[in-house]
Amino acid sequence: MNKIKLMSHLVAGYPTDQLALEAARALIxxxxxxLEIQLPFSDPSADGQAIQTACTEVLSRHYRTQDGLDFIEQIHSEFPKIPIYIMSYGSLIYTPGVAAFCKKAASVGVKGxxxxxxxxxxxxxxxxxCKxxxxxNIPVAAPSMSSERLHKLSHAGFPYIYAALRTGITGSDTKIDAGTLDFLKKVSEGGSKVYGGFGISNGEQAKALASSVESIVAGSVFVRIISENHNDPKKLATAVEAKARELTGF
Known part of the structure; x- marks a missing residue:
């Protein structure tokens, strides 16, 4: 079986910068x-309980956006060939100015x-x-979009689109069925490559998605593993790597 491409999600600084770095190494x-690295945000509307809790915990340490960018720079310096995407919310990048934020993000190695x-x-x-x-810029497509709007997005010329495989928030289990695959086909019909995520947590789901996407996306499953093993760094790294291998077949 060919290796399945994986975009893996991490919350910057969770539970500490060092442990998050160990998790990044294990993922790779x-x-x-x-690596899709989330800058912690106080009201992460698209995220489920695991990621919301992680963001809250990091922010309780007075973690700043600059701390997250410093964390990304450290990963980029160690793994310069691994693309890093920032995931966050509009107000965080709008407040300092979108152009200024993007310039700073690019300077630490961010690619999307x-x-x-x-x-x-x-x-x-x-x-x-971004250009x-x-x-x-990787816009998000959701199954709740009208047919007209989804068609407009899919033909807007974006190199990549992130397809949220169901409505709601991340973290809950997602069933990959004919409806899911039809949605992915519509997202890609304009030529954009598609990243597919939301509730991907096991190898069976990954295999079901692999032929329909450029890369699967998994996040909450890794955040939960990190949370469950934060007191044992070696076990944390082993468990994160094992889950990544399950999803990728690597």
Whole structure:
């Protein structure tokens, strides 16, 4: 079986920068192709309980956006060939100015932005700011979109689109069925490559998705593993790597 491409999600600084770095290393050893690093946010509307709890815990340490960017820079310096995408929310990048934020993100090695609450056609200049800094904006498609809007997004010329495989928040189990695959086909019909995620936690789901996406996306499953093993760094790294290998077949 061919290796399945994996974009793996981490919350910057969770539970500590050092343990998050160990988790990143374990993910890459396990075959992760892309790291999606979330900058902690106080009201993460698209995230389930595991990621919300992680964000709250990190922010309780007075963790700043700059701390998250420093964390990303450390990973990039160690793994310069692994693409890193920032995942966060609109107000966090809008407050300092979208152009200024993108310039700073690019300077620490970020290659793309996933900002789910900025609509693809009203993105406060995010797409252009990404282009100006040799990054990509990766808009989010959801099954709740109207057919007309989904068609507009899929034909808007984005290199990549993140397809949320169901409505609601991350973390709950997702069933991959004919409806899921039909949705992915519509997302990709304009030529964009598709990242598919939301509730992906096991190898069976990964195999069911693999032929329909550029890369599967898994997040909450890793955040839960990190949470469950935060008192034992060696066990944490082993468990994260094992789950990544299960998902990628690596």
């Amino acid at each position: 050893r396990g075959g992760a192709d892309i 932005m996933i900002i789910p609450d900025l609509p693809f056609d009203f993105d406060e200049g995010l797409t252009e700011a 100006a800094n040799d990054m990509i």
